[in-house]
Amino acid sequence: AQRVTQPEKLLSVFKGAPVELKCNYSYSGSPELFWYVQYSRQRLQLLLRHISRESIKGFTADLNKGETSFHLKKPFAQEEDSAMYYCALLSGGYQKVTFGTGTKLQVIP
Amino acid sequence: DTAVSQTPKYLVTQMGNDKSIKCEQNLGHDTMYWYKQDSKKFLKIMFSYNNKELIINETVPNRFSPKSPDKAHLNLHINSLELGDSAVYFCASTPRFLREGRPGELFFGEGSRLTVL
Numbered sequence: 432a433q434r435v436t437q438p439e440k441l442l443s444v445f446k447g448a449p450v451e452l453k454c455n456y457s458y459s460g461s462p463e464l465f466w467y468v469q470y471s472r473q474r475l476q477l478l479l480r481h482i483s484r485e486s487i488k489g490f491t492a493d494l495n496k497g498e499t500s501f502h503l504k505k506p507f508a509q510e511e512d513s514a515m516y517y518c519a520l521l522s523g524g525y526q527k528v529t530f531g532t533g534t535k536l537q538v539i540p
Numbered sequence: 541d542t543a544v545s546q547t548p549k550y551l552v553t554q555m556g557n558d559k560s561i562k563c564e565q566n567l568g569h570d571t572m573y574w575y576k577q578d579s580k581k582f583l584k585i586m587f588s589y590n591n592k593e594l595i596i597n598e599t600v601p602n603r604f605s606p607k608s609p610d611k612a613h614l615n616l617h618i619n620s621l622e623l624g625d626s627a628v629y630f631c632a633s634t635p636r637f638l639r640e641g642r643p644g645e646l647f648f649g650e651g652s653r654l655t656v657l
Contacts, residue, residue: 463644473584475630475648497564502649521644526634527569528595528646530583 432456433522444508445539452503452534454492463521464501467530470514478503478516488512504521504529504531508538543567546631553621555656560617561652563631568605570636571595572614573646574606577628589614590636618654626656 434457439514456462466478479487481501488502492503502517518531544565553559561562573596574586588596588610603619609651618625631649 467646474650475632475646477645480642480645491586511545517583519646524637526588526644527585528573528634528644529585530575533581533583535581 432526433462433520433529434530435518435520435529437516437518437534439534440532441535441537443539446510447507450503450505450508450512450536452516452518452536452539454501454503454531455501456501456518456520458499458520458522460522462494462496464492464494465519465521465528466490466501466503467517467519468514469509469517475517508536510538510540512536513538544631544633544647544649546652548652549650550653550655552657553595555621556619557621557622558619559621559645559654560615560656561629561631563614563616563649565612565631565633565647567633567635567641567647568612569633569641569647570611572608572611573632573634574614574616575630575632577630577651578629579627583630587605612652621654621656623656626654628653 436455464481468477468478490505516534570591573588587606588602591611592608605617608614628651632646
């Protein structure tokens with residue numbers, strides 16, 4: 432069975448500081464991983480997916496199969512980055528998307 | 541032109557009542573989901589439908605009954621509501637095939653906050 436772990440419930444950083452939101456997964460197949468973000472009073476939306484290897488709003492995430500991790504990073508945090516971040520894993524032919532428990536990022540001005 | 545819409549946004553009801561939440565998507569996606577977000581913000585999959593067919597049922601109590609009249613709609617009916625059912629329920633959809641978009645990328649509704657008193 433697949434599992435996604437986000438060890439930090441809350442991460443507080445100062446504006447301009449680097450950010451790293453941790454995500455580890457367990458899955459026997461070939462994983463496809465995503466980061467979703469939920470800003471205050473907005474719906475959940477996709478931030479980025481590992482297949483695209485893109486940088487969105489300055490965030491990047493690299494899939495490390497050896498460490499089974501997909502950490503989300505940004506070199507300089509902005510106040511508007513404050514939100515709830517979820518790591519997610521897509522598994523199987525049934526399109527099951529399993530979410531981690533989420534990390535609340537708080538950027539202190 | 542909202543992509544995934546849910547109604548109602550807020551629902552306050554008494555224990556023991558029966559209630560429904562409706563979801564509609566106009567993205568032409570084949571696959572739709574219900575997720576439950578509890579007070580700790582954990583997001584847990586409940587059901588998934590692919591073109592009106594139930595494909596994922598995550599050991600949800602059978603008081604919860606999803607219904608998909610067509611591939612654009614997925615409704616959730618809850619019988620005999622309990623205090624523990626209080627949560628935000630999210631509907632989501634995703635394309636199944638590459639020709640429709642990026643499979644696995646979920647598009648969420650705004651959520652329906654259910655409060656059981």
